[in-house]
Amino acid sequence: MSFATNLRCRECHREYPLAALNVCEYCFGPVEVTYDYDGIRKNVTRARIEAGPSSLWRYRDFLPCDAESAIDIGAGFTPLIRAKNLGKLLGLNNLYIKNDTTNPTWSFKDRVVAVAASRARELGYEKLACASTGNLANSVSAHAAAAGMEAVVFIPHDLELGKVLGSSIYGPTLVKVNGNYDAVNRLCAELAGNYNWAFVNVNVRPYYSEGSKTLGFEVAEQLGWQAPDHCVVPIASGSLFVKIRKGFQELAKAGLIEEKATRMSGAQATGCSPVATAWQEGSMNFRPQRPDTIAKSLAIGNPADGYYSLVQLKETGGSCGSVTDDEIVQGMKLLAETEGIFGETAGGVTIATLKQLAEQGRIGADEVTVAFITGAGFKTVEAVADSLNAPLEIDATVESFEAAYRALGPAVGVA
Amino acid sequence: MSVKRVKFTFPEDLIREPLIYNLGHAFRVITNVRMADVDEKTGWVLLELEGDHDEIERSLAWAQSKGVRIDPVQGDVVEG
Numbered sequence: 001m002s003f004a005t006n007l008r009c010r011e012c013h014r015e016y017p018l019a020a021l022n023v024c025e026y027c028f029g030p031v032e033v034t035y036d037y038d039g040i041r042k043n044v045t046r047a048r049i050e051a052g053p054s055s056l057w058r059y060r061d062f063l064p065c066d067a068e069s070a071i072d073i074g075a076g077f078t079p080l081i082r083a084k085n086l087g088k089l090l091g092l093n094n095l096y097i098k099n100d101t102t103n104p105t106w107s108f109k110d111r112v113v114a115v116a117a118s119r120a121r122e123l124g125y126e127k128l129a130c131a132s133t134g135n136l137a138n139s140v141s142a143h144a145a146a147a148g149m150e151a152v153v154f155i156p157h158d159l160e161l162g163k164v165l166g167s168s169i170y171g172p173t174l175v176k177v178n179g180n181y182d183a184v185n186r187l188c189a190e191l192a193g194n195y196n197w198a199f200v201n202v203n204v205r206p207y208y209s210e211g212s213k214t215l216g217f218e219v220a221e222q223l224g225w226q227a228p229d230h231c232v233v234p235i236a237s238g239s240l241f242v243k244i245r246k247g248f249q250e251l252a253k254a255g256l257i258e259e260k261a262t263r264m265s266g267a268q269a270t271g272c273s274p275v276a277t278a279w280q281e282g283s284m285n286f287r288p289q290r291p292d293t294i295a296k297s298l299a300i301g302n303p304a305d306g307y308y309s310l311v312q313l314k315e316t317g318g319s320c321g322s323v324t325d326d327e328i329v330q331g332m333k334l335l336a337e338t339e340g341i342f343g344e345t346a347g348g349v350t351i352a353t354l355k356q357l358a359e360q361g362r363i364g365a366d367e368v369t370v371a372f373i374t375g376a377g378f379k380t381v382e383a384v385a386d387s388l389n390a391p392l393e394i395d396a397t398v399e400s401f402e403a404a405y406r407a408l409g410p411a412v413g414v415a
Numbered sequence: 416m417s418v419k420r421v422k423f424t425f426p427e428d429l430i431r432e433p434l435i436y437n438l439g440h441a442f443r444v445i446t447n448v449r450m451a452d453v454d455e456k457t458g459w460v461l462l463e464l465e466g467d468h469d470e471i472e473r474s475l476a477w478a479q480s481k482g483v484r485i486d487p488v489q490g491d492v493v494e495g
Contacts, residue, residue, distance in 0.1 A: 011450065028420060028449045028461040028488045071423035109494075131493040143463055156493070181493065201494055236495055288424055288484055297495025302422075304490025346495070375495075 003039045004064035007206055008029040010308070018064065020123055020198065022205040030304065032206050033064045040254045046225060049256075050215075053077075056214040062250055063120040063214075064207050067396035071147045073109035076214050078102045080222040085338040086351075090358040094368045095326030096228070098219055099341055099394075100375070105142045105166070107135035107297070107344070107375035108240065113200055113213035117143040120198030127152055127197040131177075131188035131286045134163040135375050138198055141170035152197065154188050156181070157257040160382065168210055181290060181301070201237075205304075209239040216247020217385070219370055220257050227252075227260040229367035232354045234346045234374060235275050235320070236298040238305030242312055244372070264312050265362070266302040266320040267353030269293035269328060269345075272301055275309045276322035284310050294325045294383045297375055319362045323352035329387050331355065332377060417468040421475065423460045424484040430458055434481060442474035443467065461488050 007016040011029030017100070024031055044061045052058030056076025060067030079099045079152050103110040113136070117128055128144045130136050131154040144151035151172030155164065159176070168174055177184045192202040227248040233241045245264050249379050252259040268276040271293030271342035278286040286306045291299035303309070313320055323331065328345055331352030336342050355364050356370045377384070392408075394400040425434070430453065439446045444466040451460040464471050475485055 005463055023420075026449070028463075030489070133493060133495050136494045154493075185487065185491055185493050186485075188492040189489070192492065199492075202492055204490060205489070237490060283456075284451060285454065285459070287457055288486060299495060300491045300493075302424075302486045302491045306490070 001059070002037045002064055002066055003061055004033050005036050006034045008034045010072050019123075020120075020203040022203055025272045030205075033210055033292065035062070035250075037250075037253050044159060044254055046256055049221065056114060056211065056218075059217045062217065062254075063115055064210055065115060065122055069122060070118040071114060071121065071143050073104045073110070073114070073142060073146045075103050077218060080219060081339060081341070083339050083371075086335065089334075091359075091365055092358055092363060092369055092399040093366050096219075096223075096368070096370045097335070097339060097341060098370055098372045100215070101341065101343060101347075101373060105135070105138040106379060107139065108212070108215065108372075109135040109139040109314055109375075110143075111214050112208045113139040113143050115211035116198070116200040116208035117147055117149070120200070120204050120342050121147055121149065123198070124226065125198035125266070126150060127194075127196045127201045129153065129192070129259075130201060131155075131184060133138060133159060133299065134166070134379060135297050137163070137167040137172075141167040141172040144172060145170040154184070154191075156184055161382075166379065199411060209243055212240045212243035213247035213250065215240070215372065216244040217251060219244075220248060220251050223368065225257050227257055227262045228370045229260070230263045230265065230318075230363055230369040232265045232267055232350055232357065232363075232369065232371045234298055234345075234350050234372065235268050235309055236300045236303065238275060238303045238309035240372075240374070241266055242305050242308050245312060245316070262316065263318045263367075264316045265318040265353075265357055266309060266313060267350045268320065269295040269298055269321045269349050270322045271295075272299045273322040275299060275306050276320040278306075278310055279313055279320040284308065284314075293328075294380070295328055295349050296380075297344060297346045298349060319357055319360075321353040321356045323349055323356060327352040327356075329384055332384055333387070335373065336377070341373060344347040344375035344377050344380040345383050346375055347373040347377070350382070370401075416465060417471055419464045419471050419475075420488045421425075421462060421464065422486045422488050423462065423478065424486070425453070425458045426482055427456050429482050430455065433450075433462065434478065434483065435462065438478055439472050441477065444474045457480075489495050
């Protein structure tokens with residue numbers, strides 16, 4: 001059973017039943033799921049969670065749908081890596097990487113879509129829909145396929161072939177939309193209002209965003225049932241950033257971990273940095289931007305949770321950095337070369353920002369710090385293709401190999 | 416009759432303009448402000464527009480031509 005009780009407006013606190021609704025009918029503020037925390041506290045133990053499946057559904061008691069009918073393609077419970085090499089380089093003695101590239105469609109979007117799709121099916125929807133430039137489209141297509149639901153996925157007309165294939169393999173109805181970013185946005189918002197479909201990040205968004213909490217649950221469990229001191233999280237809509245902390249808070253509320261004042265820091269690309277810009281200006285009002293960055297999975301110019309991200313930065317004493325496209329590529333390479341993890345451009349944003357914050361002294365050397373890598377690098381190979389060493393090309397002889405290998409420089413020997 | 420919910424974001428140079436009032440006079444559209452935050456540098460307003468669908472679209476195009484940024488109330492819908 002689920003302990004979810006209501007939807008509640010984050011602004012005026014009006015309550016609504018657990019229906020498909022994403023903004024308050026009165027003030028248009030966002031609504032979010034509330035739970036019976038007394039019930040959770042009485043029924044949920046560390047042992048119960050540890051005995052659950054190796055997926056996000058081990059935290060079913062904290063999610064707004066019944067686990068028995070959940071659409072489970074194995075999202076979640078991804079590795080938490082002690083990043084000793086990268087930590088040494090950055091002067092951080094307790095650095096961890098939460099590697100969410102290992103999800104079924106290789107990004108953290110599987111967490112949010114697993115919950116949204118499950119709740120959508122409970123609510124009687126037969127079609128799942130979304131508008132996406134990549135990761136979300138892949139995940140919606142895969143979950144709909146597994147659930148036997150129809151998927152309708154809207155994509156920009158100029159999306160790279162690799163990203164289109166990453167969705168089309170699952171058999172959705174793919175719709176390429178001509179027009180710029182704003183036009184695609186407005187069309188999809190209108191369509192979401194016109195059709196009785198479950199648009200995962202629109203009318204079932206309150207359930208969708210709950211999936212992100214599971215990153216917080218997992219990190220705490222993997223650290224031996226304790227929250228970290230500091231998190232560095234990429235900010236797109238801001239939902240992930242806000243919900244990871246909600247995960248720590250809910251575990252504390254349920255008595256499963258000690259309360260801790262975890263500092264939450266955000267990472268954005270300079271080409272789409274409404275939250276970082278507002279934070280640097282000391283403002284709680286972000287100005288929407290038209291995105292221009294290689295980190296397309298973070299390219300949200302008008303973030304739904306932008307304001308709440310700024311509130312969280314202020315409340316937790318975190319920082320928000322932004323990094324250029326060149327720094328993003330360097331960040332991707334740094335993570336790969338030090339920890340063997342190939343993250344997508346959003347991962348480059350996180351690592352480059354982590355480096356920036358460490359250099360500025362904004363992360364304590366001994367703080368238990370977790371950096372979140374939310375998608376796999378094979379989704380954005382074009383971003384790094386021109387900055388990597390080309391392979392040696394040789395004839396099929398030992399002499400040819402040795403000549404080419406020696407030519408790499410005096411530091412390289414063939415012995 | 417159609418109803419549309421939008422977010423207006425005003426740049427600094429439009430903060431002193433009675434833009435929503437003017438929109439209501441120039442077009443047969445009822446404007447209903449639900450939430451807002453305006454300071455001396457920038458501001459946003461969440462509002463509901465009610466009227467003929469095409470008239471609402473014309474009013475939004477007019478506001479956009481004045482320099483207002485118009486978004487869905489729930490933020491960007493296209494995600495990565």
